[in-house]
Amino acid sequence: MPDLFVGLMSGTSVDSIDAVLVDFGDEEKARAKILTALGHPIDPPLREAILALCAPGPSELDRAGQLDRQMGQVFAEAVQTLLARAGVEPRDVTGIGSHGQTVRHRPPGSVASPFTTQIGDPNTIAALTGITTVADFRRRDMALGGQGAPLIPAFHRAAFATDRNRAVVNIGGMSNITELAANGSVYGYDTGPGNVLLDYWIGLHQGKPFDRDGAWAASGRVHPELLNRLMADPYFAAPPPKSTGRETFNANWLEEACAGLELAPADVQATLAEVTAASIAEAVHLFADGGELLVCGGGARNKDLLSRLQRRLPTWSIACTGSYGIDADWLEAVGFAWLARQTLLGLPGNCPGVTGAKKETVLGAIYPA
Known part of the structure; x- marks a missing residue:
């Protein structure tokens, strides 16, 4: 029935x-x-x-x-x-x-x-x-x-838990991770910004709602000082449980970090993409040395972002949740x-x-x- x-x-x-x-x-x-x-x-x-x-x-x-x-x-x-x-x-x-x-x-x-x-x-x-x-x-x-928040990890456990280490990462406006350990334990939290600042920045400079395939971010270069400033936010080092949103990661947060730096807009976009990838990868590294990473949300269609994740997580196999039965979108x-x-x-x-x-x-x- x-x-x-x-x-x-x-x-x-x-x-x-x-x-x-x-x-x-x-x-x-x-x-x-x-x-x-x-x-x-x-x-x-x-x-x-x-x-x-x-x-x-x-x-x-x-x-x-x-x-x-x-x-x-x-x-x-x-x-x-x-x-x-x-x-x-x-x-x-x-x-x-x-x-x-x-x-x-x-x-x-x-x-x-x-x-x-x-x-x-x-x-x-x-x-x-x-x-x-x-x-x-x-x-x-x-x-x-x-x-x-996040609330979906219970569903992730029901849908994707197995006898292997798996992590499910949803890259929406914010990013969150569900850690499905081989021993059956479940952990998770918001890792930080996902697409929210990438969408804001390309909207500000190109009038587009999002960076299709991450093409604009891929055309730029990561700015080391800006990356350091952004990743220095206390949220990233705070222990879980934790959750976040626009209250923390917003245009003012980005503009304060950019102050006093000579920045090409495409380089800022590349750096924002690297922040998303770095914060997710750090969470995955803290979970396990290797396993299966299942990605969903709008970021699952961002080829540049997935490439950045794979470079940071060489011991993990990365695929969209659609490969495991439920469309990432x-x-x-x-x-x-x-x-x-x-x-x-x-x-x-x-x-x-x-x-x-x-x-x-x-x-x-x-x-x-």
């Missing part, structure tokens, strides 16, 4: 909503099969408003409340479009797992009262789609002393479909070894159809 779930994800880049229709089947150990996937666009004015809300500094509650509803409507539209494309009726879908759009993440250690905020009203999603929606996944983990959205399923089954969805939470817990809140 089909066991259908929808997973939704809008990442740090705010470039689109990833929507997947997944059949987990009726096996005891669920196997995720993507039936249909799409990247649902976010209109430029809404994207700019979200990015403005994401920027460090005070925010307006009225603006946040309205964007919460608007994002809920866009998420619902993504579900409706997805199901129409798949030829599936809403009544046949068990549930929706919606991560929401993160606009502020202040984990333990960053503020006196840690919190995390995602918008994309799940009430609106459930009302407009007629499908039970599970959302607000991060805050239960944070309530138990965890970072509230959709893996996070599949993960939130899986988390919704865990919640509806009353099963835990976090990994305390990853987030630092006091215990495993059922994540999220359920919004019935």
Whole structure:
């Protein structure tokens, strides 16, 4: 019997909503099969408003409340479009797992009262789609002393764990690693910036949304002093559990590091790519001397970035998660479909070894159809 779930994800880049229709089947150990996937666009004015809300500094509650509803409507539209494309009726879908759009993440250690905020009203999603929606996944983990992120390692364990050392790296706006040890233990954390600054820099200088294949970064040269300044940020040396976002790695952070240096724009892009690769590689080195590295997220399509990783990790085989059964573009959205399923089954969805939470817990809140 089909066991259908929808997973939704809008990442740090705010470039689109990833929507997947997944059949987990009726096996005891669920196997995720993507039936249909799409990247649902976010209109430029809404994207700019979200990015403005994401920027460090005070925010307006009225603006946040309205964007919460608007994002809920866009998420619902993504579900409706997805199901129409798949030829599936809403009544046949068990549930929706919606991560929401993160606009502020202040984990333990960053503020006196840690919190995390995602918008994309799940009430609106459930009302407009007629499908039970599970959302607000991060805050239960944070309530138990965890970072509230990353949350996908539990799914990585279910989907990719084996008797060999494996690491799963998601290179989205930020990058995070899941360490799947051969002995069954699971660890993970955010390694630092992924695509967020690469996208910002090429947008500033060439008006492009991203550096296709990393071609512009490949045309430049890494600037040693800039690389040293960027890698000196305390976040990189901090021990896990840890998580991060635009609150730390943003345009001001980059511009402060560039101050007083003679820099060609392409060289800055190359250096930013090297920061992403170096921070990921350092995390992988700390995990194991060799194994299989599975890459997903937008960075999985960046040939230059993957080349930099391979140069830094010569004893690791590197491949996209698609080679292991789940397309790299959709893996996070599949993960939130899986988390919704865990919640509806009353099963835990976090990994305390990853987030630092006091215990495993059922994540999220359920919004019935």
